[in-house]
Amino acid sequence: MPVETRPLHPSLACEVIGLRLWETPDPDIVATLRDLWARWGVLVFRRQALGEAELAAFCALFGPLERTVRTDWASLAVPEIGVISNLKDGQGKPIGGLGDGEIEWHSDQSYMMHPATGAALYALELPAEGGTTSWVDLRAAYAALPERLRHAVEGKRAVFSYAKRLAGYQGVDRVISEDAQKKTPPVAHTLTHAHPVTGAKALYLDSTTTIGIEGLPAGAGTALLDEIYEAAIRPECVYTHHWQVGDLLLWDNGFTMHRREPFDPAARRLMKRTTMILDPTRHIVPEGALVEPSAGA
Numbered sequence: 001m002p003v004e005t006r007p008l009h010p011s012l013a014c015e016v017i018g019l020r021l022w023e024t025p026d027p028d029i030v031a032t033l034r035d036l037w038a039r040w041g042v043l044v045f046r047r048q049a050l051g052e053a054e055l056a057a058f059c060a061l062f063g064p065l066e067r068t069v070r071t072d073w074a075s076l077a078v079p080e081i082g083v084i085s086n087l088k089d090g091q092g093k094p095i096g097g098l099g100d101g102e103i104e105w106h107s108d109q110s111y112m113m114h115p116a117t118g119a120a121l122y123a124l125e126l127p128a129e130g131g132t133t134s135w136v137d138l139r140a141a142y143a144a145l146p147e148r149l150r151h152a153v154e155g156k157r158a159v160f161s162y163a164k165r166l167a168g169y170q171g172v173d174r175v176i177s178e179d180a181q182k183k184t185p186p187v188a189h190t191l192t193h194a195h196p197v198t199g200a201k202a203l204y205l206d207s208t209t210t211i212g213i214e215g216l217p218a219g220a221g222t223a224l225l226d227e228i229y230e231a232a233i234r235p236e237c238v239y240t241h242h243w244q245v246g247d248l249l250l251w252d253n254g255f256t257m258h259r260r261e262p263f264d265p266a267a268r269r270l271m272k273r274t275t276m277i278l279d280p281t282r283h284i285v286p287e288g289a290l291v292e293p294s295a296g297a
Contacts, residue, residue: 003032009239012137012256013042021045021248022054030061037062038197038282041256042135042239045248050122052078055248055272059120062250063276066116073097075272084121084271100127100269103208103260105136105233107253108275110206111162113187113288117253118276123243125270130263134240138203138255141232142192145203149231152224153203156216157188159291160209187288188214191228195255196281202255203232204286214291232257254284 004017014036019025025033037043050058056065056078065080073096075081083096109115121133142150163186191213194201207229213221241249251258263269278285 003029003036005036008042008044009137011140012040012135012237013044013239013241014040015044015046017046019045021048021058022050024057025061034062034279034282037250037252041137041252042241043250044241045250046244047246048122048248049246050248052081052272055120055122056080056274058248059118059250059274059276063116063118063278066275066277068275070097080274082273082275084269084273085125086265086267086269087125096270098260100131100263100265100267105206105229105257105259106165106208107204107206107257109253110189110204110286111160111165111187111209113290115253115286115288116275116277117283117285118250118278119253120248120250120274120276122249122272123245123247124272125268126243126245127263127267127269130261130267131269132240132242132261133249133258134238134261135251135256135258136233137237137239138205138232138257139195139200140237141234142201142203144234144237145228145231149228153191153228156191157214157289158191158205158210158221158225159186159188159212159214160206160288161186161211162209164211165208186211186291188291189286189288193254193284193286195284202284203228204254204284205229205232205257207257252278252283254278254286 006015008015067079068082073082084098085096086100087095089095108119189204192201210225212218
């Protein structure tokens with residue numbers, strides 16, 4: 001049977017209808033889903049009922065699962081699954097991370113030299129209001145850039161620092177292990193990439209980790225990045241998802257950024273997420289390089 005789909009945005013998000021992801025899909029369906037994800041930044045599956053093992057098994061169809069450097073957010077039963085929640089255990093200890101505050105525009109793992117650009121988030125408990133997640137299509141954003149800015153970013157590499165990301169977190173989320181610090185030194189990524197399937201050029205950005213541009217003075221690099229971000233976050237390039245319990249979303253960090261609205265800290269929110277190493281023949285997978293900590297700062 002063909003896979004039924006419904007576009008939720010002209011270029012960015014697509015709902016896949018009628019699949020029961022707790023069952024192992026046929027190889028033809030898997031192939032279709034892989035093709036869909038190579039072209040859409042966000043795939044939406046609603047009304048799913050998944051245990052952690054089932055969630056991990058489905059996500060692994062798209063690429064090997066990676067374990068987060070934030071081991072304090074990992075599931076005790078399936079360590080490839082991260083817990084995104086504001087809930088606490090019986091001793092008052094957070095059961096996961098990224099509780100209830102606002103999270104600005106970012107791309108997961110942009111601070112890694114070889115980021116695993118596939119991500120999934122599965123909704124189990126949700127606040128009554130707030131907590132929506134938005135994605136921006138950085139292919140459409142690049143296409144809409146003024147010619148002057150396209151020329152300015154051509155061949156340029158931005159410096160991405162996890163230390164900047166941590167500074168924007170709340171409370172205990174700011175604290176990482178010494179091992180995690182060693183795995184997240186500042187890295188450089190090119191600001192533009194061509195999609196391996198469509199050839200469309202896309203920006204690669206993360207407002208929570210970029211600290212400058214290689215080869216430019218600090219002030220000039222920051223000013224250029226600010227201008228690019230302002231031009232990229234255009235309403236027509238954005239899809240906003242209003243979560244329902246049972247929603248599973250896959251997204252491609254290679255040509256998107258996403259953000260979350262805050263919600264009432266007294267409300268409960270529990271999500272499970274995975275990170276996938278995607279096929280570079282189907283997806284944009286940036287190849288970074290180590291930089292000196294002061295570069296671009």
